[in-house]
């Protein structure tokens with residue numbers, strides 16, 4: 247008999263989580279103005295709001311923290327991290343930042359100006375925010391297959407190379423400071439980009455002399471999918487694949503809170519000394535001196551260790567199999583979820599799940615609230631609230647997909663938790679005919695409204 251799959255780690259420390267009654271949850275979510283970001287964490291039983299900064303650090307990461315060097319300049323922790331980035335990712339230059347969006351802020355301050363266009367594959371919300379904040383535009387060149395949740399395409403994060411080249415030709419290369427490639431592509435459902443596509447993007451970039459930066463939060467999960475799905479990579483190690491991926495990039499921004507399995511941190515890594523010098527000025531202004539830039543020495547040490555552990559096959563296999571386990575349970579219940587399953591999350595197709603809720607009433611948000619009421623599970627809307635308003639017309643942007651994202655924190659929950667999530671969602675699915683109304687906005691911020699938006703029931 248073949249042995250069943252089991253996690254490649256055991257548990258050394260536990261944290262209690264609390265159940266609640268439906269009555270309590272009704273009260274709490276109303277007080278939170280039906281925005282799940284406003285809930286207190288102890289009002290949540292299973293927290294799938296994000297996989298960002300919510301992972302469990304290892305014993306080795308905690309012990310690396312004890313060896314942190316808190317010197318203002320030239321700390322050994324900085325050199326430790328610098329060497330890891332050079333060895334693992336292949337970049338000569340690096341700047342620490344306090345998280346991923348800070349890396350975007352610093353790099354884009356040095357590169358993006360008003361009227362510019364930044365093509366890429368479904369830009370992440372903070373990436374788009376930092377582009378639009380500079381009165382530049384993000385152009386989505388993702389392949390069309392990404393927008394059909396049923397198609398089983400292995401690399402739904404891929405860029406449509408024709409769309410990309412047409413965008414460059416139409417707007418002249420001078421208007422394009424760089425191409426940004428998000429690996430895996432968060433906004434299209436944690437879907438990977440193939441090596442073949444990375445090579446294609448590199449070739450176009452070289453033809454027009456445009457740099458390529460990777461938004462790399464989940465680069466290791468992307469490498470895992472390449473190993474599993476792309477021909478010729480099945481016998482390569484994750485670390486070899488990671489090296490090859492970044493060999494086609496000029497630089498990267500990183501949210502270390504994802505694949506580097508730390509609770510806070512980020513960085514920029516670059517090949518060009520010139521861009522590094524430009525970015526350094528902004529790093530010092532916004533983040534801190536170049537050898538710590540927003541991070542303490544101990545956190546840089548934990549990050550260096552996390553980068554190493556996060557690019558090990560056994561760890562990634564455990565993680566991605568757990569996400570797929572939840573995806574399969576939901577599929578077995580007949581619940582419409584995005585296929586293939588993403589690396590860090592399962593995305594429920596809310597339009598199909600709740601066909602009676604009008605799009606003007608925030609379909610995915612309605613489903614997120616229902617799941618919370620059902621079992622104290624907190625997912626997140628990836629739909630109209632997140633898509634925000636058009637910066638020119640101020641009209642709501644209605645994205646092709648309304649998704650409820652169930653992000654799985656790294657090394658945190660067991661498959662028993664996955665079973666609870668699946669059954670809770672099935673219970674909501676069984677009463678979907680009764681769910682016909684969503685929400686109105688009563689208050690919203692001018693940019694990135696989803697974090698603070700206040701809603702009322704229709």
Ligand SMILES: *Cc1c(COP(=O)(O)O)cnc(C)c1O
Nearest residue numbers: 345346347370372432461463501
């Ligand atoms: C999380 C994330 C960011 C932003 O990083 P923070 O650490 O949250 O600031 C940028 N891009 C992608 C793809 C992300 O997933």
